[in-house]
Amino acid sequence: MTGKTFGSVFDRQIFVNIQGEIQPAESASVNVMDHGFLYGDSVYETIRTYRKVPFLLARHIDRLQRSLGRIYLEMPCSRTDLESQVQKTIDAVPVEGDLILRIVVSRGVGPIGLDLGTCTQPRYLIYAMELTSDSIPEEAMPDRGGGGVHVVVSKVRRNSPRALDPSIKSGNFLNNILAYKEARDARAHEAVLCTSDGYIAECTTSNIFLVKDGLIWTPRPWGILDGITRAVLFEEAEAAGIPISETDIPPEALFNADEAFITSSVKGVVPVCMVNGRGVGVARETDKGRRGPMTHTIQKLYQARMENEYLAHFNSGEHADSPRASSADVD
Ligand SMILES: Cc1ncc(COP(=O)(O)O)c(C=O)c1O
Numbered sequence: 001m002t003g004k005t006f007g008s009v010f011d012r013q014i015f016v017n018i019q020g021e022i023q024p025a026e027s028a029s030v031n032v033m034d035h036g037f038l039y040g041d042s043v044y045e046t047i048r049t050y051r052k053v054p055f056l057l058a059r060h061i062d063r064l065q066r067s068l069g070r071i072y073l074e075m076p077c078s079r080t081d082l083e084s085q086v087q088k089t090i091d092a093v094p095v096e097g098d099l100i101l102r103i104v105v106s107r108g109v110g111p112i113g114l115d116l117g118t119c120t121q122p123r124y125l126i127y128a129m130e131l132t133s134d135s136i137p138e139e140a141m142p143d144r145g146g147g148g149v150h151v152v153v154s155k156v157r158r159n160s161p162r163a164l165d166p167s168i169k170s171g172n173f174l175n176n177i178l179a180y181k182e183a184r185d186a187r188a189h190e191a192v193l194c195t196s197d198g199y200i201a202e203c204t205t206s207n208i209f210l211v212k213d214g215l216i217w218t219p220r221p222w223g224i225l226d227g228i229t230r231a232v233l234f235e236e237a238e239a240a241g242i243p244i245s246e247t248d249i250p251p252e253a254l255f256n257a258d259e260a261f262i263t264s265s266v267k268g269v270v271p272v273c274m275v276n277g278r279g280v281g282v283a284r285e286t287d288k289g290r291r292g293p294m295t296h297t298i299q300k301l302y303q304a305r306m307e308n309e310y311l312a313h314f315n316s317g318e319h320a321d322s323p324r325a326s327s328a329d330v331d
Contacts, residue, residue: 010026013130016028016128017127019076022088040172041172042105044103047101047102048131051310052090059228063169070165086101098130100131109121147273149188149190152182154183154193158223166224206270207229207230210258211260211261212256215245255276259291271292
């Protein structure tokens with residue numbers, strides 16, 4: 001990747017496919033009357049590629065369709081067309097390594113006003129950019145010793161499901177942006193938001209897990225995004241015989257956890273070594289902020305799953321190409 005474009009406000013080159021036409025983000029534009037821009041009236045998905053194959057694309061499109069249904073918005077093209085536009089975008093982007101893809105479906109152009117019926121042409125956009133090491137906190141890279149990120153418990157509460165349900169992956173992101181500001185002000189990497197009932201919900205762009213006495217706990221799926229990485233970890237942990245459960249978690253439990261980690265499609269599984277400036281688990285004694293053994297096991301299971309999905313993609317019989325040699329080493 002050539003890196004920054006001179007004078008660009010972006011930290012990397014970004015390309016965008018707008019309704020089938022791919023161009024650099026710097027020269028692309030959307031209509032000022034698009035309700036995605038005016039009202040945050042849009043839904044989206046963020047996907048990573050693994051060796052240039054979109055990881056768990058079908059699940060992301062399923063969730064996109066669920067989000068669309070919840071906001072009464074029609075997909076502007078068929079599922080097959082969307083899948084082939086995703087592939088077309090991956091193929092067109094001049095980036096060597098893996099990509100972050102962001103599929104956005106916006107309400108489209110309409111007059112000022114809240115009547116959904118006035119916007120008759122929803123639009124899709126597929127953004128593509130390099131998955132750089134900045135995308136994953138350096139401390140969290142499994143091959144760099146496995147440190148961890150710092151999180152703060154935010155004063156901002158997660159949107160109530162009775163207001164704007166966080167299970168809709170909506171482009172209306174101010175709730176998370178305000179919590180993230182708190183994290184940055186505290187020089188932390190992420191903010192943990194609680195539900196309106198005061199239990200831990202999730203982070204601004206990730207789900208959260210903690211480990212206590214050999215068990216993995218994560219918040220119930222109420223008032224959170226049903227993360228795809230989260231779902232995969234349930235499958236992998238259960239298959240490996242690791243106990244994993246959902247429950248109501250008060251924020252204090254984070255301070256007493258043996259380990260904690262956060263998950264997302266872009267970041268994967270990232271250890272948390274500090275909460276509100278206090279070390280988690282083993283870091284309480286050493287102050288070194290190192291990941292715990294369960295987090296390490298989960299990271300390895302997740303990495304193996306990416307590898308297996310990649311091989312399954314080529315073994316499905318639909319793809320003439322054979323997989324490239326593996327360069328991914330967890331440790
Ligand atoms: C609010 C929120 N929670 C959780 C996640 C993690 O979800 P996934 O694992 O599907 O990427 C995200 C990802 O963008 C998110 O924005």
